[in-house]
Structure formats: structure tokens, C-alpha cells
Amino acid sequence: MSMEPRIRHTAGEEAILQAFSARRKELAAYPRERAAALDLVVQDGLPTRRSEAWKFSDLRAALKSFPEPAGLPGAGDIAAAKSSRPGIDISPLARLAFVNGRYVPSLSEGQLPTDIYFRDLTQAFERGDAYVEAHFGRLTAGNRDSALALNTAFTQGGAVLRIAPHAKIEAPIHLDFRFAGAQASVFPRLLILVGEGAQCTIVESHVGPDGAAYQSHAASEIIVGAHARLTHVTVQKEGDAALALSHGFVELGQGSCYETFALDEGAAFQRRALSVRLTGEGANLALNGAVLARYRQHLDTTLQVDHAAAGCNSRETFKYVLGGHAHGVFQGKIIVRPDAQKTDGRMSARGLMLGDEAEFSAKPELEIFADDVQCAHGATAGQIDEDLAFYLRSRGLSEADAKALLVKAFVGEALEAVSDDALRGMLTERVGAWLDQTLADRNKS
Amino acid sequence: MLEIRNLHARIEDKQILNGIDLVVPDGEVHAIMGPNGSGKSTLSYVLAGREDYEITDGDILVDGQSILELEPDQRATAGLFLAFQYPLEIPGVSTMTFLKAAVNAHRKARGEDEIAAGVFLKRVREVAKSLQISDEMLKRGLNVGFSGGEKKRMEILQMALLQPKLAVLDETDSGLDIDALRIVSEGVNALRSPKRSILVITHYQRLLDYIVPDRVHVLTKGKVVRSGDANLARELEASGYAGYGEAA
Ligand SMILES: Nc1ncnc2c1ncn2[C@@H]1O[C@H](COP(=O)(O)OP(=O)(O)O)[C@@H](O)[C@H]1O
Ligand SMILES: [Mg+2]
Numbered sequence: 183m184s185m186e187p188r189i190r191h192t193a194g195e196e197a198i199l200q201a202f203s204a205r206r207k208e209l210a211a212y213p214r215e216r217a218a219a220l221d222l223v224v225q226d227g228l229p230t231r232r233s234e235a236w237k238f239s240d241l242r243a244a245l246k247s248f249p250e251p252a253g254l255p256g257a258g259d260i261a262a263a264k265s266s267r268p269g270i271d272i273s274p275l276a277r278l279a280f281v282n283g284r285y286v287p288s289l290s291e292g293q294l295p296t297d298i299y300f301r302d303l304t305q306a307f308e309r310g311d312a313y314v315e316a317h318f319g320r321l322t323a324g325n326r327d328s329a330l331a332l333n334t335a336f337t338q339g340g341a342v343l344r345i346a347p348h349a350k351i352e353a354p355i356h357l358d359f360r361f362a363g364a365q366a367s368v369f370p371r372l373l374i375l376v377g378e379g380a381q382c383t384i385v386e387s388h389v390g391p392d393g394a395a396y397q398s399h400a401a402s403e404i405i406v407g408a409h410a411r412l413t414h415v416t417v418q419k420e421g422d423a424a425l426a427l428s429h430g431f432v433e434l435g436q437g438s439c440y441e442t443f444a445l446d447e448g449a450a451f452q453r454r455a456l457s458v459r460l461t462g463e464g465a466n467l468a469l470n471g472a473v474l475a476r477y478r479q480h481l482d483t484t485l486q487v488d489h490a491a492a493g494c495n496s497r498e499t500f501k502y503v504l505g506g507h508a509h510g511v512f513q514g515k516i517i518v519r520p521d522a523q524k525t526d527g528r529m530s531a532r533g534l535m536l537g538d539e540a541e542f543s544a545k546p547e548l549e550i551f552a553d554d555v556q557c558a559h560g561a562t563a564g565q566i567d568e569d570l571a572f573y574l575r576s577r578g579l580s581e582a583d584a585k586a587l588l589v590k591a592f593v594g595e596a597l598e599a600v601s602d603d604a605l606r607g608m609l610t611e612r613v614g615a616w617l618d619q620t621l622a623d624r625n626k627s
Numbered sequence: 628m629l630e631i632r633n634l635h636a637r638i639e640d641k642q643i644l645n646g647i648d649l650v651v652p653d654g655e656v657h658a659i660m661g662p663n664g665s666g667k668s669t670l671s672y673v674l675a676g677r678e679d680y681e682i683t684d685g686d687i688l689v690d691g692q693s694i695l696e697l698e699p700d701q702r703a704t705a706g707l708f709l710a711f712q713y714p715l716e717i718p719g720v721s722t723m724t725f726l727k728a729a730v731n732a733h734r735k736a737r738g739e740d741e742i743a744a745g746v747f748l749k750r751v752r753e754v755a756k757s758l759q760i761s762d763e764m765l766k767r768g769l770n771v772g773f774s775g776g777e778k779k780r781m782e783i784l785q786m787a788l789l790q791p792k793l794a795v796l797d798e799t800d801s802g803l804d805i806d807a808l809r810i811v812s813e814g815v816n817a818l819r820s821p822k823r824s825i826l827v828i829t830h831y832q833r834l835l836d837y838i839v840p841d842r843v844h845v846l847t848k849g850k851v852v853r854s855g856d857a858n859l860a861r862e863l864e865a866s867g868y869a870g871y872g873e874a875a
Binding site: 391568570571572573574575576577578580581583584587588589590592593594595598 | 675714718729736744
């Protein structure tokens with residue numbers, strides 16, 4: 183805060199700075215990180231299209247106001263959250279519920295085994311948890327992104343989840359994030375440490391009520407230890423007036439395996455930024471997702487896959503189904519550092535346009551500094567193939583059923599990467615429900 | 628019964644069918660033979676209701692009712708089946724899912740409930756076995772990675788499951804080796820029935836040794852120029868299409 187701003191602040195930026203001043207006392211944890219984060223907001227303001235990583239999503243223009251940060255959820259919020267639906271249907275080992283970014287034990291279910299350590303992140307920090315001290319902010323550090331800084335500046339609560347080395351956790355752990363209220367800003371934060379040789383599955387869902395102009399500024403840091411295996415599925419179904427930003431940072435150790443799938447279908451304006459650094463030799467990354475957008479939704483996925491060690495594999499497949507006046511954005515960059523010989527990296531993004539008014543912007547990039555590598559990327563957009571639709575209709579399927587089947591097949595190609603049958607089934611059902619509603623809406627109009 | 632009356636059709640500015648007249652009574656198998664580009668596939672697509680084609684004159688009747696106003700799926704559920712010359716690949720839709728969707732669409736049109744999973748599976752396995760289609764193929768994406776012959780057998784499998792009143796087979800013999808040709812022909816012959824009309828489109832006479840037609844029609848330049856019995860096919864085999872204003 184010592185430095186002078188280089189820009190004139192917008193009303194949204196002013197509101198952010200005021201909200202921070204008003205809460206300075208409560209925001210006592212992570213003093214260094216918060217101070218640096220706020221400095222960044224003061225100096226840079228929010229990101230605009232001038233920043234490469236925000237090329238298609240002008241946050242400075244989109245964030246016209248900044249609702250008051252939510253406090254601890256009250257009884258009313260908890261009751262409202264309880265009556266909402268988590269948006270996914272799985273049988274987890276434990277469901278850990280969060281309302282407005284704070285862990286709420288009374289809404290949670292199930293018992294965690296002793297090889298899983300789970301705490302409120304801010305409390306763990308305040309009690310001097312050595313893991314939190316060592317790792318909080320380690321992966322986010324050095325990112326000059328004022329949108330990420332918003333989370334760091336304001337976050338309270340959140341969670342630290344640590345899987346003990348060599349633990350084999352079969353059933354998924356569900357991190358169930360719900361928004362309750364009308365207008366507020368929330369700052370979910372996760373620190374996940376998967377110990378050496380451990381295996382586990384985490385399912386994260388984010389839901390909120392339609393019609394509420396709330397903002398979610400989420401961030402997570404995930405460290406996957408050597409030879410560990412993490413499966414991580416995220417479902418984003420925020421309310422239809424919400425602004426949802428998330429920043430994920432993942433570090434993959436030697437021989438580790440990270441399989442992740444993101445299904446994004448909610449929010450008016452969303453940007454999912456995910457940055458994975460493969461730092462140990464022979465790490466494997468499968469990063470896939472589906473984006474389903476309609477009306478005037480703006481849903482952005484921006485990926486960075488950073489191969490910093492030799493002999494790693496990465497595969498990214500993203501499918502966008504875009505109806506109405508929706509705008510889907512895919513930005514993906516594969517970086518191969520000089521030492522990352524024998525890298526095998528492939529990235530692809532495909533858009534399926536349900537109408538003429540929808541828009542798909544894709545920018546895949548490669549930055550390769552090693553010579554013995556195999557990398558490929560591609561992005562395409564198209565409409566439903568009329569020849570295929572005719573073939574299906576010639577077998578008796580109605581036009582709507584034929585098209586629904588083809589869209590499901592399109593998304594299904596990305597879902598094939600989800601190796602867990604139950605999770606793939608849950609995601610397939612969600613896609614089906616979205617599609618049935620979208621096609622029904624289309625037939626009504 | 629299929630009746631085609633004075634059928635004219637074009638795509639964009641190109642007139643392709645120039646007045647086809649043809650009647651296939653119930654229980655009969657008719658063959659249409661003709662050189663490449665004579666309009667055989669166009670006729671099959673027009674029958675199935677593909678939207679790119681414009682019918683400029685004439686009519687198509689099934690059991691005395693015009694089907695021109697029907698959508699492709701309505702024609703299918705009314706009993707018309709087209710075995711495609713080039714069956715399409717649909718990655719991400721398993722063959723079983725597709726077959727079930729097709730069977731259930733037909734049942735829905737008849738006001739019946741969806742087929743029971745066990746009954747369906749048994750029926751598919753039975754027909755698949757007779758066509759030498761493996762379980763593994765049924766699990767794959769529809770036609771994905773199938774050879775030409777496998778795709779053609781899959782078309783006949785669909786026809787057997789859907790039990791159409793009127794089947795049009797567009798060059799189902801092309802790309803088949805002799806064993807596959809026999810399997811496919813046996814599949815088609817098994818479906819011959821007094822209530823079913825079958826129109827077999829082919830470039831070569833060979834198929835007609837296995838599926839012996841009641842009538843043979845020669846199509847050139849979008850018109851039927853000659854009709855006769857099964858012997859006409861043999862005659863064509865010897866003479867080629869040269870006598871019909873076409874290169875052999
Ligand atoms: N989509 C199309 N656009 C333009 N011309 C076409 C199209 N489809 C077929 N044709 C033309 O119509 C004629 C008949 O084609 P087709 O019906 O495929 O013949 P056949 O099946 O007898 O070989 C050919 O000259 C072909 O080039
Ligand atoms: Mg043809």
C-alpha cells in the first residue's frame with residue numbers, strides 16, 4: 183500500500199480497497215501475503231484484455247461493483263444452504279460442507295479416517311501448522327494477477343486437506359461449496375497436500391442460488407507428492423447471476439498422476455484458471471473438461487501446463503457446447519522447459535455451436551525450449567453434423583433426440599478420460615440434464 | 628408396397644432424377660442397376676427424406692399414402708429403412724445405445740413402452756451372431772473403426788431389428804469379399820416376407836446371384852430405361868451399360 187497506483191481506479195476497484203480497509207483487523211492471518219496482494223490490486227487494478235491471460239475476459243469491465251465480503255455464515259445462511267442441492271449425486275466417504283467459503287461441520291457428513299488431516303485453513307495457519315506455513319502461498323507466489331490477489335487479500339476459512347503418505351483412500355471426499363445469501367463476495371481457499379505414494383479422489387462442487395449477484399473468488403493450491411495419485415473432479419453450477427473466478431495451482435512430483443475433470447455450467451461470468459507444473463520426472467497429467475453455456479453466459483477456461491521435468495505426459499481435452507448468445511473461451515498454453523526432454527504433451531479444445539449467435543474463442547499455444555519433445559495442440563469449432571443427424575433420423579430418432587445424442591457423444595469423448603465409472607456416470611447425467619433443458623427451451627422459443 | 632411416380636429431384640441447380648416410375652409390390656424384391664453417377668444413391672436419399680434434395684415433380688407412395696411431407700424419422704417409423712452405401716461413424720455413441728434408441732423410437736411411434744433390457748439384449752445377440760458381429764463391435768462407437776464389410780453387416784443388423792415394411796439397400800454389396808457377401812445376402816433373404824418390399828440397389832450383378840430379384844430395373848441419367856426379370860441382370864453383366872448411352 184506504500185506504492186502509488188499506476189491507474190485510475192474503477193468503482194469496483196475502489197469498493198475492493200474500501201472493503202479491505204474496513205476489515206483490516208479481522209484479516210490478520212497471512213499478513214505478508216495479504217499486503218502483497220492488496221498492493222497488486224492498488225497498482226495494477228483488475229485485469230483487462232491487455233493482459234494475455236485475460237485476452238477474452240475483461241474483468242475490469244465485468245466487475246462493476248464489489249459486494250461486501252461475506253462474514254461467518256449465520257443460522258439463516260446455513261438453513262438456506264441446507265435446503266439447496268449440492269448439484270451432484272455421489273456416495274462419498276465424507277462430505278465436507280462449506281457455506282460462503284467457511285467450513286460448516288453441522289452440514290457435513292461422514293467420518294474421515296486418521297490418515298486424512300482436515301482443518302479450517304485460517305485456523306490452522308493461526309495455530310502455526312507447519313505444513314500450512316510451508317506451503318500456503320508457495321504455488322501462487324510470483325503470479326502477478328490481481329484477480330488471484332483478491333482471494334489472497336480477503337480469504338478467511340477455507341480448508342487444508344492432507345492425505346498421509348501411502349494412504350489409499352477408495353471412496354471420494356466431497357468438498358461441497360454452497361453460497362447462501364443475496365449479494366456478497368466469497369473467497370474459498372484450499373490447500374491440498376497428497377503425500378508420497380498416496381491415492382485419493384476429491385470431488386468439488388460449487389453451487390449457489392439463481393438471481394443472486396454474488397461473487398466467488400476462489401483459489402487452491404494442490405501439491406501431489408512423488409508417486410501419488412489424485413483424481414479431482416469439479417462441478418461448477420453457480421447461480422445464473424454470479425461472477426465466479428477460480429485460480430488453481432498444481433504441482434506434480436516425480437512419477438505422480440493427476441487426473442482432473444471440470445464441468446462448468448453455472449455463473450453469468452466465469453473464469454477458471456488452472457496452472458499445473460510438472461516438477462518431477464515421469465509425472466502424468468490428464469486435464470479435461472466440459473463447458474456448457476447458454477443465454478448470455480461467458481465461461482472462460484485458461485490453462486497453463488508447465489513441463490519442468492523430463493519424461494512427463496500431459497493430455498488436455500476440453501469440449502464446449504455453446505447455445506444462445508453464450509461466449510466460450512479456451513486458452514491453453516503448454517510450456518516445455520529446457521530440461522524437460524521426452525515431454526509428450528497434447529491439448530485440444532473443440533466447440534459445438536448450437537446456434538449462430540454463440541461464440542467460441544480459442545487460443546492454444548506452445549512454448550518449447552527443449553528439442554526432444556512431442557507436442558501438439560488444436561482447436562476447432564463447428565455445428566452439429568447434419569449428415570450424422572440424418573443417419574440417426576433415418577433410424578427413427580426425432581430431430582431433437584438425434585441432436586441430443588450427438589451432443590452427448592461430443593461431450594462423451596471428453597468424459598471418456600474420467601476413469602472412475604461412478605464419477606463418469608454422475609457427470610454424464612449432469613450433461614444429459616443440461617442438454618434436455620437446453621433443447622426443451624429451444625423448442626419452446 | 629412402394630410406388631414411385633414420375634419422380635424428379637435436384638440438388639442445388641443440378642437435376643439428378645428425371646422422372647422415375649417404379650412399383651415394388653408387397654413380398655417382392657426389385658433390383659435397380661445402373662452405372663456410377665446414374666442417380667441410385669440420390670433415389671435412396673430422396674426416399675429416406677434427406678433435406679438437401681428438392682422434389683421438383685412426382686410422388687412417392689407407401690401403401691397408397693404419399694410420404695413426401697413426412698420427416699425422415701416419420702418415414703422410418705412408418706416402416707421405411709435405408710441401408711446406406713456409406714454408413715456413418717459416430718464416435719461417442721456406442722452401437723448398443725444407438726440400436727436401443729432406434730428400436731425404442733419405433734416402439735414409441737407405435738405407442739408401445741420401451742423395450743425391456745433383457746429382451747433387447749437377447750434379440751441383438753441373436754441377430755448379431757447370424758451376421759457374425761462380435762460383442763466387442765457392439766460395445767464400440769457406432770461404426771467406429773469398422774471395416775467396410777463390418778459396416779454393411781451392421782446396416783443389416785439394424786434392418787433386422789427394425790423389421791421395416793420397405794427396405795432400400797444402397798450398394799450393400801460394395802466392398803464385400805465373397806464370405807461377407809454370403810453373410811449379408813443370407814441376412815437379407817431371411818427378411819424376405821410376403822408383407823415386405825425390398826429394393827436392392829447395385830452396380831454389379833454378383834449380389835443378385837445371392838438375392839434373386841423378382842424384377843430388375845436399369846437406371847441411367849436419373850431415369851428407368853429398361854425393366855425385366857432376373858435374366859436382365861445377367862445380360863447386363865455380359866454387355867455392360869454401354870447399350871444404355873453410358874460407358875461400360
Ligand atoms: N450433394 C450433391 N451435390 C451435387 N451433385 C451431386 C450431389 N450428390 C450427387 N450428385 C451428383 O448426382 C449424380 C448422381 O449421383 P448418385 O446418386 O450418387 O449416383 P450413384 O449412386 O448412381 O453413383 C452424380 O452426377 C453426382 O455427382
Ligand atoms: Mg451410389
